[in-house]
Amino acid sequence: MTTQDSLSTRAGASAGQSPTLEMVAARAGVSRATVSRVVNASPKVTPEVVELVQSAIAELNYVPNRAARSLASRKTQVIALVVPESTAKVFDDPFFAAVIQGVALYLADTDYTLNLLIASETKSDKTRRYLLGGNVDGALVVSHHSGDHSYTRLGSTLPIVFGGRPINPETAEGHYVDVDNVAGARVATERLVKRGCRSIATIAGPQDMPPGIDRLAGWKQALDAAGLDDSLVEFGDYSPADGAAAMRRLLARNVPIDGLFTYSDQLAAGAYSVIREAGLSIPGDIAVVGYDDDRHAGTVDPPLTTVNQAPAAMGAKMAEIVVRLIDGDEVETATTMPTRLVIRESA
Amino acid sequence: MTTQDSLSTRAGASAGQSPTLEMVAARAGVSRATVSRVVNASPKVTPEVVELVQSAIAELNYVPNRAARSLASRKTQVIALVVPESTAKVFDDPFFAAVIQGVALYLADTDYTLNLLIASETKSDKTRRYLLGGNVDGALVVSHHSGDHSYTRLGSTLPIVFGGRPINPETAEGHYVDVDNVAGARVATERLVKRGCRSIATIAGPQDMPPGIDRLAGWKQALDAAGLDDSLVEFGDYSPADGAAAMRRLLARNVPIDGLFTYSDQLAAGAYSVIREAGLSIPGDIAVVGYDDDRHAGTVDPPLTTVNQAPAAMGAKMAEIVVRLIDGDEVETATTMPTRLVIRESA
């Protein structure tokens, strides 16, 4: 008589309750152990029996229960992808979005499940405990701010790989895969040099994290190697607006500039508008090279020459590495992904 | 002496094996059932005992084992976020990225875990079975292509909510949250009308999916209400290049145009360049309103007046709804998120 109807939502399954391993065993006329072996592709099971079990599985449309399997095997088959909240802007960044995509795509072909976890700083404890509480087999951490390598400590307890080099590799534990930012920036800048630019400026990125530091370093290397002045640097953060502001500052120096390398395509977009406002042409007056090869790079006017980092590949690599780590393989601590200069029309 | 150090990665756990509920019980001098009650915040436990148990939990740094809990309670506490692979471009789209972020953020405050699942069309079966195999308590589906509502069928078996209205709401099962695209487009167009524009064109989006259809309809509604001509429509897809091409076609009609509404900010960006090429000014000659309020909207020149959809809020709403559905609550099938006109300088 009670209003238990709302329960139906859960109870509704009455029709086809998920078949259990036991039901498969009964149907195939073998023991549960055997079914388990077949499911786990154990080598020592008679081919005929395998056949038998498999068809039973198919007929019943059996799907192993993850929780049970996990409980019994003491493996979760779950890999956490941790995104520090301060870096939640990560989702705003095509680069990270692609990394995440790469991770998900790679894992889709394995038996691992991806646990997307955004970790708010206020409850970093909760996250930490979740990770160490035996709820995941391994973790991936992507973050903008190196400071977030607070998770670095987990490295000794749980297989973990970071996206991007930690601030202090010597100190940090855990593996990481990074893109070769200095080489990328160097090659980008060299493009400008070869083009004949003699006064090359840069709108650098945040210097509190590796990419910002490395790209600036790469720019310097190229300039120094060419014997050019390396004092034309202004800093920007992420948005086109930052790029515009930085470009204004650069122009305000009243020093002729014929080449520009920016920390990101977004920054370049901002610089574009200011350059144009100033009545200058691209690449005629100022040739510009960006970084990221984001989706807008090819459609801005003129199409932007930039550095492609294959972020999806990086994500896949990270995933591949945790999996290997979980399997107990030895993996070198650092993995560096190559970068590629994409030449379009801005330089 | 040996270089076995790297192995410590896995072996390190030897020190502190995760404490079990039983250990907590022993330490607190109560039964496991009581500890379980405390952990699950059961109302009927003496405050003193709660105290006792909680300190034992704290001391032991106990974290409940999800698999065991799930197995015993027959709930997984997992919500899947399904992203059809063809829509993997979703990660390229700031809108969807924000939706995902909204989902993750919302779930972070609940006891649910987010399972990011990219579903390749080739193995949609695998995905389907995974979802129905009792591995998740509910699912969220975000996709560009309405066709992907193939997952629509799961609605009757598993709590599921879609992002965006299905092609055919009457036929589809499951709940969905959508943004009010027609209202958004109408308001955007009305802005143009109020501004005094009498010849308002539109660069519409793909007509094979709801947003494209709805935004075009909203534009028409505003025009019809004002008694203006609604024949100035050209179609574009996603890129600025499409927008440029469509604008060219519009201009080629040789009909005076003083207002333009575009399906997206990207399309507007393309239109911008063509309008300028034609020697026309914005908003002087042609006022333009975009849609999406993407991160570039505020930095283009002139800053674009556009429609903001609060994608993160939509994601949070989707998450909130599945959770309610899982709890057995009744929730209206359709939820519509409001839209907001962001007035800048282009109109």
Next chain:
DNA sequence: GTGAAAGCGCTAACAG
């Protein structure tokens, strides 16, 4: 090669 038995860590009636 296959089966039997014993749990994995936790929740859920059911007593008391």
Next chain:
DNA sequence: CTGTTAGCGCTTTCAC
């Protein structure tokens, strides 16, 4: 309000 008793569905020695 708290303890007892059974499992949840699967893996895993250990015999046969």
